[in-house]
Amino acid sequence: MTHLARTARAALAFCLTLSFAAAALAAAPKADVSGGADHPVLKRFTGSVLAGYAQQDWDQRSFPDASGVSKSESKFASPVQLEGKVTRLFYVSPVGKSPLEVFRNYQQALNGAGFKTTWQCESEAQGCTKAYFALNGYERAKGMAWAAGDLPSAEPGSRSAWPLAMSISHDQARMLVGTLQNAGRSLHLLLFTSVASVAETQRAVTYIEIVEPKAMTTGQVTVDAKAMASGLLAEGHIALTGLYFDTGKTELKPESQAQLDAMLALLKTQPALKAYIVGHTDNVGSFDANEKLSQGRAQAVVAALVKAGVDAKRLQAKGVASLVPVAANADDAGRARNRRVELVAQ
Structure with a gap:
């Protein structure tokens, strides 16, 4: 048997x-x-x-x-x-x-x-x-x-x-x-x-x-100032999970405000900190279009922080398209992880 x-x-x-x-x-x-x-x-x-x-x-x-x-x-x-x-x-x-x-x-x-x-x-x-x-x-x-x-x-x-x-x-x-x-x-x-x-x-x-398949409800998790400081100290960069954009767009959505407030708190408590704001995309579409999209999103974040009072000389926007993935782009879950904005210490 x-x-x-x-x-x-x-x-x-x-x-x-x-x-x-x-x-x-x-x-x-x-x-x-x-x-x-x-x-x-x-x-x-x-x-x-x-x-x-x-x-x-x-x-x-x-x-x-x-x-x-x-x-x-x-x-x-x-x-x-x-x-x-x-x-x-x-x-x-x-x-x-x-x-x-x-x-x-x-x-x-x-x-x-x-x-x-x-x-x-x-x-x-x-x-x-x-x-x-x-x-x-x-x-x-x-x-x-x-x-x-x-x-x-x-x-x-x-x-x-x-x-x-x-x-x-x-x-x-x-x-x-x-x-x-x-x-x-x-x-x-x-x-x-x-x-x-x-x-x-x-x-x-x-x-x-x-x-x-549906869009997950967003705006439920942000990275606070303390976690960002720890991430920068340990890794030199941190993904900002609370920044949101519509597909193919560069305008920050209103639900991003909590994450922006946390970034402002970090920059206020560390006045010597200079950072790159780096936009990332998945590999769907042409590289040139993704590079432009990632740069536009990074610039939108910088613009929001400068408007809130951060010295523009402390921030630089960079768009790297799909060059630095954190997961395979073979499925929706991997592509979602790759679509992100990071704060990188200069």
């Missing part, structure tokens, strides 16, 4: 133990979890109950890429880290509806809306059992709210029941991962359908994650 098979058998035995522990008659959830709602781009399978729900305005999720699952381990081969608004949904289908019927209906609806599949599986041979373990139901269920109810046996006379929370299984498991265009944005979607806990429930369950 393989390690994977032993793990699956142990998981099933654990579920069976829980079922016999639930001696009292249990009822399946009859109403949606409080506060939960279908995602606007994808409605539920007819008759299903939204039993689990969570939504974070900004979070990170791990999806498989086109290589799917590892050939040797029960994990995603090359997981992709996605950031943005995250919606997690867990549906319980009506008794008698097979996971295949549920999966095919979702698949048909998504394909009709222009869904682009990154990876999918429909059998153990294609990696669905490994995908089940790679999902890590315990981690995925963190922070989710759940409806009242359990998953009772649908067999006549049976008093067995299984816990509702994240009750996916590797039995008849199918997974679909890809992207969907909506209102000019590319949404990332992961869908997993299987038997609910064990076949005796005669139900299918579906777990869905949708990640919507």
Whole structure:
């Protein structure tokens, strides 16, 4: 018996133990979890109950890429880290509806809306059992709210029941991962359908994650004067995380004021300090355009400080475009880190 098979058998035995522990008659959830709602781009399978729900305005999720699952381990081969608004949904289908019927209906609806599949599986041979373990139901269920109810046996006379929370299984498991265009944005979607806990429930369950790339709320963190002084002493430069510009623009946004005030405090407490204000960009677009943009942003910061009373002779603006990255420009997260303004001691 393989390690994977032993793990699956142990998981099933654990579920069976829980079922016999639930001696009292249990009822399946009859109403949606409080506060939960279908995602606007994808409605539920007819008759299903939204039993689990969570939504974070900004979070990170791990999806498989086109290589799917590892050939040797029960994990995603090359997981992709996605950031943005995250919606997690867990549906319980009506008794008698097979996971295949549920999966095919979702698949048909998504394909009709222009869904682009990154990876999918429909059998153990294609990696669905490994995908089940790679999902890590315990981690995925963190922070989710759940409806009242359990998953009772649908067999006549049976008093067995299984816990509702994240009750996916590797039995008849199918997974679909890809992207969907909506209102000019590319949404990332992961869908997993299987038997609910064990076949005796005669139900299918579906777990869905949708990640919507969006701009993170800014203006929440600034580097204060004390931290800037420490950074200059230790490294000779410091990134100013509280300076904000619209894409392709050089005008400082109003929410930059807190960071400017901290810079003014530093320059006031260290009257001998002379500094370069250095603008950086990612590598998107031409180098000449990025050099001009980075120089313009650096000059905007200098102008704001001089207007507030700093001697212009203490400051010099420099734009270096994408020449000094702090991360790879291969993804949005890396490019966001590279778009910055730094204060460098002369």
